[in-house]
Amino acid sequence: MYQIEIDYDNALDYGAHWYGGETSKLPCIPNTDIRFYSILSLDTANLPDDANLDLNVPGNRLVLPHYINSDLITLDLHFQFSEGEIKLLDGFVSTKVFVYDNEVDLKKRGVRFRKLPDSSCPGNKEFDPEMIESPHHQLAGSPYFIQLEGHLFHCPKCGNKGQFILQFDTDYDIEFCPGDGGTVYYWWCDQCKVLMTRVEM
Numbered sequence: 379m380y381q382i383e384i385d386y387d388n389a390l391d392y393g394a395h396w397y398g399g400e401t402s403k404l405p406c407i408p409n410t411d412i413r414f415y416s417i418l419s420l421d422t423a424n425l426p427d428d429a430n431l432d433l434n435v436p437g438n439r440l441v442l443p444h445y446i447n448s449d450l451i452t453l454d455l456h457f458q459f460s461e462g463e464i465k466l467l468d469g470f471v472s473t474k475v476f477v478y479d480n481e482v483d484l485k486k487r488g489v490r491f492r493k494l495p496d497s498s499c500p501g502n503k504e505f506d507p508e509m510i511e512s513p514h515h516q517l518a519g520s521p522y523f524i525q526l527e528g529h530l531f532h533c534p535k536c537g538n539k540g541q542f543i544l545q546f547d548t549d550y551d552i553e554f555c556p557g558d559g560g561t562v563y564y565w566w567c568d569q570c571k572v573l574m575t576r577v578e579m
Contacts, residue, residue: 379499379519380426381511382418382544385488386551394421395491397552398484404443405457405466414443414466415484417546417554417562426491429518432541432568436461442544444562444575446484446555456534457573467534467572484553491517513547514561521545521563524578531574533567540565540574 384397396419404414420440422433433440436459443457443464456467496502498509501520510522521542531540543564548555556562560577567574 379494380429380491380517381494382515382517382546383490383492384515384549384552385490388485388487393488393490394424395419395489397487397489399486403462404441404464407445408466415446416441417444417484418442418489418544425517426493429491431518431543431566433543433566434568435459435571440543440566440573442546442564442573442575444556444577446553454531454534455575457575459571459573487552494519513549515544515546515549517544518542523563524561531565531576533570533572533574535570535572536567538567538569540567 397417399416399419401413401416404416406413418441420433420442421438422431422435422440423438425431425433440459441464444455458465458467495509496504497506498511499505499519500522514522516522519542522545532538533540543566545561545563546554547561548559556577558579560579562575562577565574566572
């Protein structure tokens, strides 16, 4: 498991992975003309080997979209990836979307990964919740749930269990706040190229 470290000072080269950035290829939030934000962009060919993530994404570029400063009542969100396109499949319970601020500028920032000790890895017998850092941005391993402990996410197309990719916490230093101070989780189905995500408050 790795801690995702953000370049808060924006002093590093972007490298293979980054936070924020371009949104033009992302779908719009239903019933609005506002696009989902690009939260993280990962070069799947340059992830840590021992993260054990099987991510065969078109172009080796996995963009993780979500909303910010919006009141969306959702079940799981599902995004279909194909060459040059990301499409929202389903997931919305409510057709009403209240967008508080559509002028948030997620400035592009470099991202690095830092290996964490077993004592800070959920699911490990040595896990100690006191070791969890805040904000908790995590790559691979087992998710650190707020409410959904033991919940499994399945692909809406094939029914297979999703592979946990990462979770990203509310982080006001980089203007990231999904819903009302929540944590967003991402899973991936490599067979169908479907990304699954949910926010916990």
